[in-house]
Amino acid sequence: MKPIPRKATRHVNQNEGLIFEKSSAGKAAWKLQPLDVPEVDTSKLLGSFERKDLGNMPEVSEIEIIRHFTRLSTWNYAIDLGMYPLGSCTMKYNPRVNEVVARVEGIANGHPYQPEKISQGALQILKTLSECLIEITGMDAITLQPAAGAHGEMTGLLMVRAYHHAQRRPRKKILIPDSAHGTNPATAAMVDYAVENLKSDSRGMVDIGALEAQMNEDVAALMLTNPNTLGVFEEQIHKIADILHAKGGLLYMDGANMNALVGKVRPGDFGVDVMHLNLHKTFSTPHGGGGPGSGPVAVKKILEPFLPTPVVVGKADGTLGFEYSRPQSVGRVRAFYGNFGMFVRALAYIQANGPDGLRQTTEDAVLNANYIRKGLEGTYDLPYSTPTMHEVVFSDRLQAKKGVRTMDLAKRLIDYGFHPYTTAFPLIVPGALMIEPTESESKEEMDLFIEAMKSIAGEVEEDPQIALEAPHSTRVSRLDETAAARKPVLRWKPPAE
């Protein structure tokens, strides 16, 4: 490895080292108020448990911290900067009023164990959001406890397991289409179900014949993403549900793509028994660089007894409270009640939209994806011509002839001021370009995107090297991921003296 260059760089703002490299003894960004109780002799109180030294923790001033993180922030792309068309991730606008209401004192500072009598505000938020989500999904009951989509999947499958157990017909496996998110099979393994792959047909949908052949009394459920990861609505959805139900199986819907359906169709109406939602996708809570998420799980009546504890209930005196005693519950999946701050944001989003806004949002998301499909068809290979909902999947087949793959195209897109689309997923499309504009993009922004993608395709024909070496305009060029994994450096260490 070459030595790290010194600090000064030619750029509109300065480079930024690690915070530890700015630290020196005696600098501080904190001040405690004077103690109003007697000081204590820590060694007398703690004896051998007393910690003497905090190692290499930094010592820096407040302005340095502000600059450090502000400079770092400028190296990130963000929705606030432009289109972020990551397929399946639903990078939509994160409304600022959500952030304001989540910080109102009683909401931000409520303790999870404060008496119910003084928690009616939080309980009312839990209840109202639950009612909204039940209505939107067409289901009968819900838990808000799971902390993210994958956590919701686990909760849902635990309920599936508990249901079959209560029927005294425990089952062994989960069917998962080959187009599914990686979390689906990983989740099935966590609740000790075997995973059986279900192949897609030539239109990118569940192969009904294969499903009929594979469905039997060993199958606990099918985990289906609908619309699926190709952005295709499973037209035979009710037939799928019937095949499962006829043999006592359940239909689990991965709600990652629920933003294509809100206000237009309800999973509960087309045969889904259990599903999770991602509040950080459909309901606009921020992704924050990878989290927090929130993964409520909505179920039909038959699964309600198995919901995690506690659940919110109305009490005899008209107030709300938590019910803990539910003998058939799968138990807790998280301490306290879930990512409450995300519930607040999701509810604020629903209120800002209302029924008309939610429907228009879905329509615009689907309109945008189809507009991009139309704009890029011909320039990029479209492996499935099935109608598109909220996202469209192209492949790099045409550009691969010049040795340029989906990741190279994605890196070149960075130079055009856009975040890349999702690369190399779903697995059923080799070299996939999975594009989800969401409803948050204007016609102008999408025209720019289409123009950029067309320009890149043109470059590939003339000089593939441009894409192969992209990005060219970022602070760092392509990073050596292989070296990072071969000899992992997972923390900073002080230079050897």
Place this chain on the structure above:
Amino acid sequence: MRYLPKSPADREAMLKAIGLRTVDELFAPIPAEYRLSRDLKVPRQMAESEIVDYFRQRSRENGEGYTSFLGAGAYSHYRPVIIDSLISRGEFLTAYTPYQAEISQGTLQSIFEFQTMICELTGMEVANASMYDGSTAAAEAVMMTVRLSGRRSVIVAQSLHPEYREVLATYATHQGMPLSVAGFGEEGRLNLKKLEKSITPETACVLIQSPNFFGTIEDVSAISEIAHRNGAMLVVSIAEAVSLGIIEPPREADVIAMEAQSFGVPLGFGGPYCGVIATREKFVRQMPGRLVGQTTDKQGRRGFVLTLATREQHIRREKATSNICTNQALVALMVNIFMTVYGRVGLKELAKQNLAKTAYAAAQFAKRGNVLFAGSPRFNEFVVETKEDPYAINSRLLGHKIVGGLPLQKFYPELGNAALWCCTELTTRIAIDTAVKLCAESPGLTRSAKEEAGVEEVAR
């Protein structure tokens, strides 16, 4: 709708470009019989001012303005204002998981710093980018030891947060992981004799919490000796991160599962919080969750990437170490900023103040009641036993806008009328004195009025 950037004319033009006449044609793949032909029954579209009013109203119904002595896994510490200034930057707030490293260096470098500081504080060699919370981190840490040890059964300290125990039980149900609970002794710490008896050659790990649910510091060295002598691993859960400023970290642990909420994360009625797993380098390939590593770009410049992804679900699917995908990144950034603000000296001073307030409060309660486990070292929580039902005491306190300690009947019926009290640097002496006085305002306390007369009054 104010979040949607299109005029009716834009929509018309786009439909035309696609070759459609109506929006409904876009939804033709959905069988007509399922399409919703009515409005959703959700609240009508509200103005921003109405939304703010709605939540202000809920806030007023949610303990606004109360002084609280609650801890039990969710702690009230001061949050430096720069945390919210910085995490509100759209580049952090509205970015996705940093898969495209070249335009995610901000998030990646900050996670690398987070991992480093968690290692420094816990005495571990590697830490991940975050887990959902302390409870799921503990459950995942236990599952990690099951994979590493090839053994399946697990011993859980009864002094571990009861809700963490419940979560572990849920995770373990279908993993064929028998759980047994090791009780606590009169000192409010794990009973070592009971542990010695229950540990077997099948024990994958012993899971404890320190400071434990009662605020008592466990004898990690002694527990580690027993676990390791029997070939079992030791997992230590830390729910009160500020304790790391003044309490020696459990360096003997094989895996540490933390809840970092104390580091600048609002109480928020229980979430979002920030779990973390830290461990030894040799165990890293069985670790769940994202990891950021240092590398170089083509010009040899330092940069950061997500690494060791072959552990994760998007690569390994059903063979992954966990199904976790989305974590708590933005909350980890709050934690990161908090750790940076307080740093090497501040964290220690902050922890000392917690210790001092708690020592004072426990002493005041001890003058008028019975403080359990008094002989053991503790951090910022303690258990008070009263004759009067703690729920009755708390409803009296509530009248004075004070939320008293957490009654333990629900979790530990064997402790009778006990409650778990917590003090932090934000707890004032006046609040402590008032609470102690109000607790004593009944015939319920263990000491008689006569004895009480001999107790010196605390200066206000």
